[in-house]
């Protein structure tokens with residue numbers, strides 16, 4: 001069984017080769033940088049030369065605790081520092097495009113937080129800025145690098161479940177929305193900020209759907225204004241389907257976060273450990289039951305790392321590998337404009353009550 005999983009575990013090895021490592025600077029000293037980016041960079045041995053946040057006290061606090069040598073007093077000062085090769089941006093999505101254009105114009109390579117923007121039009125302009133400035137730029141869709149999900153992806157690629165007929169992701173959570181005061185009044189909340197991860201990985205697994213349908217809910221007493229439950233379905237050719245059901249106001253006290261991939265020759269099922277007690281969580285699980293390889297029923301793949309912070313090594317490492325040896329990015333700005341298109345289609349469906357066609361038909 002250990003031999004069987006060798007290829008899968010190599011695909012899930014997100015260590016960054018010493019020769020590929022380059023220094024980075026960070027824009028934004030918020031919760032995700034403090035709690036996931038910087039711990040991941042410490043594990044990976046990535047050098048952070050400086051950080052900028054409009055909230056200078058926050059930047060100083062984060063820099064002090066993570067031993068970052070420089071707090072920039074302006075974006076211009078950060079961009080003028082020749083030591084940083086990659087700029088890692090992690091600010092709320094509505095503010096990100098304007099910063100992104102400036103960083104691109106300074107010819108720094110970029111890792112942008114998800115969602116990269118709140119509109120498809122901005123995403124397209126950002127992809128154009130990447131091309132115009134000849135830089136490498138990825139979006140931090142790090143669920144594509146989360147060990148359980150990445151292992152499942154590789155098992156599918158190896159043909160262990162045959163042709164995939166359905167991907168389902170279901171989460172029922174108590175999400176602490178109070179952690180993001182800027183998100184309280186967002187009309188577009190759940191898919192834009194959270195389920196975008198699931199919709200992005202379904203695109204990664206299955207490509208663009210023909211049509212999508214989405215309904216959304218809110219519940220009395222919830223903190224944010226936007227939708228906190230979404231149910232999205234996808235239709236592909238030949239009866240292939242996908243489903244995302246996400247609820248963030250679970251009053252039953254039984255958090256769960258599960259995914260399942262069914263194929264015509266087997267199935268993969270797993271859990272996203274992070275979400276059982278966000279942002280602490282626990283290790284993921286992933287199991288495979290295959291008619292192609294000798295799994296003898298449901299067989300666990302031994303996941304040893306976590307979505308937070310470990311998967312963040314994957315996204316920054318992919319940018320470093322692309323710079324060093326030209327390896328294609330797994331979640332480039334250009335490719336993940338498709339995720340913004342999908343998100344837009346889901347909101348159109350939610351607003352209209354109708355299913356929405358995407359580009360393939």
Ligand SMILES: NC(=O)c1ccc[n+]([C@@H]2O[C@H](COP(=O)([O-])OP(=O)(O)OC[C@H]3O[C@@H](n4cnc5c(N)ncnc54)[C@H](O)[C@@H]3O)[C@@H](O)[C@H]2O)c1
Nearest residue numbers: 028029030031032033052053054055090091092093113114
């Ligand atoms: N899994 C994930 O990838 C994940 C998880 C959480 C958050 N996020 C995303 O990361 C981004 C930041 O989230 P967060 O939880 O850290 O939010 P946060 O509110 O904790 O931090 C945002 C920070 O950005 C700073 N900021 C705002 N405008 C700025 C500007 N013009 N220049 C420099 N700094 C500026 C703020 O002062 C604040 O410190 C959001 O887009 C969010 O959706 C991603």
